[in-house]
Amino acid sequence: MLRIATPPQRGIRSRAFNHEVPRKCTNKFAPHDSVIPLPRAEGVDCGGFPQDGVGVKRTTRTAQTGDRKGRPNKKTVPTHRKATMTTKIIFTCHEFFCDAALQEFMSVSTSLKFIKWLDVGVGLLECEVTFSEISVLFKNAKLIFLRHIFPAQYVISHKNFQKISDVQDYAFIKDFASNASKQEPFSIQLRAVRGSATHNSTEISRKIADHLKAVGYTEDKRHPENIISVFIGETNFYIGISKPGENLSIWSGGMRRYAMRDDTISRSAFKLMEALESYPIDLREGGRALDLGAAPGGWTNVLLEQGLHVVAVDTVSLDPVLLANKKVEYFNGRAHDYLKTSSKKFDIIVNDMSMNIVSSVRLVCSIKNRLGDGGHVIFTLKLKSQDKLDKIKDSLAQLGRIFDVVFVKHLSHNRSEITIILQKR
Ligand SMILES: C[S@@+](CC[C@H](N)C(=O)[O-])C[C@H]1O[C@@H](n2cnc3c(N)ncnc32)[C@H](O)[C@@H]1O
Secondary structure (H helix, E strand, O other), rough: OEEEEOOOOOOOOOOOOOOOOOOOOOOOOOOOHHHHOOOOOOOOOOOOOOOOOEEEEEOOOOOOOOOOOOOOOHHHHOEEEOOOOOEEEEEEOOHHHHHHHHHHHHOOOOOOOOEEEOOOOEEEEEEEEOHHHHHHHHHHHHHOOEEEEOOOOEEEEEHHHHHOOHHHHHHHHHHHHHHHOOOOEEEEEEEEEEOOOOOOOOHHHHHHHHHHHHHOOOEOOOOEEEEEEEOOOOOEEEEEEOOOHHHHHOOOOHHHOOOOOOOOOOHHHHHHHHHHHHOOOOOOOOOEEEEEEEOOOOHHHHHHOOEEEEEEEOOOOOOOHHHHHOEEEEEEHHHHHHHHHHHOEEEEEEEOOOHHHHHHHHHHHHHHEEEEEEEEEEEEEEEOOOOOOOHHHHHHHEEEEEEEEEEOOOOOOOOOOOEEEEEEE
């Protein structure tokens, strides 16, 4: 059975910004003509911040009492009628996996409607439930290819965006200032369509941040409690305010970036760093790790930083710094040969070798007995363009018969591969 456990999450919940800008806004500060008309949610007052449930009418009809057998007549059962509301959502996925991302999340809810691509890997969705609701659905579905979402509560044309010279006159700023607590730090996450030179993104972002700071808010890019997301498309600005936990990733567009350090051996190291950050594993100091396909040694270095002793296996040589490290044992040869010659057990086994899906899954299944109790495997499953979602799901099902599949994601540092974390039962 495929079992996917929940990774630790930051538990931030708030629904304060869960609305669309109504079409006839009476807010005197809002640039009405700059807002693309959106269907109005029943019960939503312009300029207000409707809570979840607004627009849901509960009606109980009591005229009928039920049939002769005492079964309630349909008309006596309370009915919930959901008002028509449209939530616009900007989503992000990797350019190689746009189709897979679409296929994956369209299966989550029938209320989802894909509208269009705004850029490579950036799309616009519509649904008839709130942003918070769709965020919970996406989280529970543990989607592999969807990286990031934000609610496009404000859609403003380029022309109208430029018309406004004073930041405080934007409706989203006005709404933010009248609803967000000054105790809650904010962050601005602004992205623009690739190759666009129309707007100076840094300048726009700085202007918004400077204004909010001037009126008493604090900016905290690493630990924000409110995120103002902006996507500058070809013709419109898409702007939304939400909680980091709702966006599926706290990073802009879901892109985690690490700076190269002097001791970074390879950029591959970032993949393992991101995996361990996304799904923290309790690795005991002095524990043992096996790194299959280790050269030049980025992952080995990350494992050393976790306080582990590492057996690094590769047919090509490791970085000299690692060869000189007493906590590293280097096996110069093929992974299969190492596994035949040694019977050592490990707390964690990692594998970043290029193999097709079938060989990779077979190899990983074969190393189960090399793990200590509760031990983990982290590996990258390399995907070819012809590898469809079904094939990935079959592989996960196969792995799930042997391990607990605790994490599956296309991470920011993955290209044509996904990262999988397994735990020995
Ligand atoms: C993507 S690189 C690994 C990069 C590494 N994770 C790092 O952070 O530096 C893949 C490595 O797998 C090695 N490799 C491929 N097949 C192998 C095999 N059957 N046995 C051992 N190493 C193998 C290659 O030599 C290559 O160095």
